[in-house]
Amino acid sequence: MSRSIKKLTGLVAATFTPLTAEGEINLSVIGPYIDYLIENQNVKSVFINGTTGEGCSLTVDERKQLAAVWCQHGKGKLEQVIVHVGCMSIKDSQELARHAASIGADGIAVISPSYFIPVNADALRLFIKEVSTFAPDLPMYYYHIPSMTGVAFDAADVLNGIEQVIPSFQGVKYTGTDLRDLGQCVCYSQSHNWSVLFGVDEQLLGALVLGVHGAVGSTYNYLGCIVNKMLAAFDNGNHMQTRALQFEFMEVITFAKNLGFDVSVNKQVMSEVSGLAMGPPRLPLLPCPVSKAQAIAQKVKDFSQGH
Numbered sequence: 273m274s275r276s277i278k279k280l281t282g283l284v285a286a287t288f289t290p291l292t293a294e295g296e297i298n299l300s301v302i303g304p305y306i307d308y309l310i311e312n313q314n315v316k317s318v319f320i321n322g323t324t325g326e327g328c329s330l331t332v333d334e335r336k337q338l339a340a341v342w343c344q345h346g347k348g349k350l351e352q353v354i355v356h357v358g359c360m361s362i363k364d365s366q367e368l369a370r371h372a373a374s375i376g377a378d379g380i381a382v383i384s385p386s387y388f389i390p391v392n393a394d395a396l397r398l399f400i401k402e403v404s405t406f407a408p409d410l411p412m413y414y415y416h417i418p419s420m421t422g423v424a425f426d427a428a429d430v431l432n433g434i435e436q437v438i439p440s441f442q443g444v445k446y447t448g449t450d451l452r453d454l455g456q457c458v459c460y461s462q463s464h465n466w467s468v469l470f471g472v473d474e475q476l477l478g479a480l481v482l483g484v485h486g487a488v489g490s491t492y493n494y495l496g497c498i499v500n501k502m503l504a505a506f507d508n509g510n511h512m513q514t515r516a517l518q519f520e521f522m523e524v525i526t527f528a529k530n531l532g533f534d535v536s537v538n539k540q541v542m543s544e545v546s547g548l549a550m551g552p553p554r555l556p557l558l559p560c561p562v563s564k565a566q567a568i569a570q571k572v573k574d575f576s577q578g579h
């Protein structure tokens with residue numbers, strides 16, 4: 273890689289994709305969205321067009337427009353804009369990777385294709401490599417989310433030796449609950465100065481103990497401020513306070529899960545908490561009843577304001 277690498281650490285918001293009532297991407301919300309994250313949540317990096325951003329439900333052209341606007345408005349404000357470029361077709365991912373490089377993104381990430389699932393880690397490594405060559409100067413992150421992709425092998429197997437085939441490889445976003453595999457990813461990454469970012473927000477403390485460098489998640493859009501306090505307590509060695517905050521965090525997510533928490537509900541919660549108009553989700557996700565989102569939003573606000 274030709275330039276020095278800014279290590280990805282801390283909280284990263286996996287952003288929602290604002291849509292109009294008619295279901296078109298609503299680029300006008302992105303400027304205020306960035307200000308909200310920085311000013312209200314103390315969150316300075318974003319991961320766009322991922323799961324939370326309904327990236328796989330967007331067209332390649334929409335994804336490019338969104339990425340361009342996030343980079344443009346984020347310039348000088350956000351620390352890092354990571355663009356998720358995972359698609360079913362490697363050609364689309366390559367095009368998005370090349371585009372991300374052309375607009376000044378700080379990094380790219382890919383999930384495994386989920387229709388034709390790679391049979392083993394070698395196949396997935398090859399796929400990631402062939403995407404990375406279209407943006408050889410951009411840090412590349414593997415986004416491990418087996419619950420969505422159906423990938424049956426360990427993320428640590430994907431990492432093993434990947435530096436030999438992908439010089440720009442820079443880490444993994446780990447959305448899974450296998451702490452053995454996660455720990456092996458952290459251990460392997462240490463010697464390469466890569467970042468491991470955890471993606472199961474309600475279990476963050478377990479991952480922090482294993483030494484992850486940060487977290488990418490949907491709830492940091494509206495709970496970033498309080499989770500930043502939790503990170504500070506952890507860094508100060510205050511285990512009692514860290515655990516107390518994690519327990520409260522878990523309680524909010526459990527409440528949400530009992531009401532049927534998914535990306536659609538989550539998106540509406542973001543609108544309720546932030547006052548930003550995220551709009552509806554895109555089919556096949558169904559819009560969420562406002563009353564349900566309001567009940568969750570109230571829990572979120574109580575948690576944030578109680579500290």
Ligand SMILES: CC(=O)N[C@H](C=O)[C@@H](O)[C@H](O)[C@H](O)CO
Pocket residue numbers: 286323324417419447471472473474488489490491525
């Ligand atoms: C499956 C999924 O979308 N996971 C997200 C990140 O990867 C998380 O941020 C969750 O939305 C969050 O942990 C709430 O369950």
Ligand SMILES: CC(=O)C(=O)O
Pocket residue numbers: 286287319321322323324325445471488489490
């Ligand atoms: C949570 C996350 O990282 C995503 O939405 O892709």
